[in-house]
Amino acid sequence: MPQVKKILVACGTAIATSTVVARAIEEALEARGIQIITRQCKATEVESLVQGMDLVVTTTPVPSNLGVPVIQTLAFLTGIGKEAVIEQIITTLGV
Amino acid sequence: MISKLEEYIVPEAISLGLDAASAEEVIRNLGGKLMNAGFVRESFIEAVLAREMKMPTGLPLNGYYNAAIPHTDIEHVIKSGIGIATLVKPVVFQNIISPDEKVDVRLVFILAIEQPKSLIEMLQEFAGLLQNPQLVADLMHAQHLDQVHETLKKAPSITAKV
Numbered sequence: 001m002p003q004v005k006k007i008l009v010a011c012g013t014a015i016a017t018s019t020v021v022a023r024a025i026e027e028a029l030e031a032r033g034i035q036i037i038t039r040q041c042k043a044t045e046v047e048s049l050v051q052g053m054d055l056v057v058t059t060t061p062v063p064s065n066l067g068v069p070v071i072q073t074l075a076f077l078t079g080i081g082k083e084a085v086i087e088q089i090i091t092t093l094g095v
Numbered sequence: 096m097i098s099k100l101e102e103y104i105v106p107e108a109i110s111l112g113l114d115a116a117s118a119e120e121v122i123r124n125l126g127g128k129l130m131n132a133g134f135v136r137e138s139f140i141e142a143v144l145a146r147e148m149k150m151p152t153g154l155p156l157n158g159y160y161n162a163a164i165p166h167t168d169i170e171h172v173i174k175s176g177i178g179i180a181t182l183v184k185p186v187v188f189q190n191i192i193s194p195d196e197k198v199d200v201r202l203v204f205i206l207a208i209e210q211p212k213s214l215i216e217m218l219q220e221f222a223g224l225l226q227n228p229q230l231v232a233d234l235m236h237a238q239h240l241d242q243v244h245e246t247l248k249k250a251p252s253i254t255a256k257v
Contacts, residue, residue: 012150012191015166016211020218024253043150060150060191074192076253079226080157 005093006037008068010046010058017059017077024076025057028086034095055092099217100177100224101247106240107132108178108205115180118188118200119144122165125178125205134176135207142167143205153188153198158228160235161198163188166206175214178205179243181235202235216252224250 007025011018018040029036041049046062056062056070059077064070069092075085108128115121126140143165152164165188185199204221208214224230224247233246 015164015206015208016215016218019212019215020222020253023215023219024222027254061194072192074154077222077225078154078156079222080155 004035004037005054005095006039006052007089007093008046008050008053008056009038009040010043010056010060010062011040012043012060021057021059021076025086025089028082029090029095032086032090034090034093036093036095055089057089098220098248098250099214100220100250101244103175103177103214103217104243104247105129105132105134105176105178108134108176109240109243110178110180111237111239111243112183113180114183115186118147118163118165118186118203121180121182121186121203122147122205125180125203129176129178129205129207132176134172134174136171136173139167139171139207142171147188151189151191151194153190153196153200154225155190155198156225156228156231158231160202160231161185161200162202162204162225162231163198163200164191164204164206166208169209169211172207172209174207175209176207178207179203179234180205181237202231219252219254220250222253226253227251 009018009022022038043060075082129135154162180203182201188200190196237243
């Protein structure tokens with residue numbers, strides 16, 4: 001049984017956009033029969049929490065060279081390019 | 096039935112057809128109204144301005160108008176509420192995801208959020224509003240509070256779609 005993929009969802013935090021984004025990602029993938037685990041954090045915490053994660057999805061800039069793929073996108077807030085980003089997430093996770 | 100989004104709009108902090116020359120002016124306008132209405136502390140405006148410099152909130156949308164969502168940390172908020180400004184001409188906010196890029200904004204939502212985790216439903220409706228160019232346009236054309244409410248009522252929660 002393959003290990004469930006983990007996505008770290010980051011935002012600037014004061015208004016919990018990462019929660020909205022995390023839920024949107026979970027629902028979108030679930031609708032495609034894919035289970036994932038999400039964890040939320042502030043953009044400033046990404047570096048310290050990225051160990052063991054398979055992907056970072058963020059609405060604000062984060063450091064590069066994290067050793068984990070990073071997708072920077074507003075698609076789950078604005079809807080622009082959402083389908084393409086979902087495909088990108090699926091491809092990046094290899095699920 | 097009142098939606099979550101409608102519940103949090105502060106009627107005293109709505110500036111329709113505002114003629115502002117800068118993002119700062121809009122933030123001072125809406126922040127001042129939220130303060131007078133008892134939603135935020137005196138420190139709120141400067142905190143929002145400072146945060147906007149470091150972590151801008153310009154949001155390019157799918158349609159004719161772009162938005163911005165200036166806000167700050169919970170310590171400057173007394174109770175949660177949202178102020179809205181529709182602008183007669185665009186002001187520049189930097190892009191939330193590419194801070195070097197400018198976004199011409201005519202729709203500003205100032206967010207005073209005291210307990211972010213308890214407002215997820217409201218935020219999902221808010222995202223639903225932002226994702227609908229027709230609703231955004233309706234909001235831009237509103238001339239009275241009633242029309243603002245009518246538009247907000249229709250904002251779908253993004254969890255409704257999969």
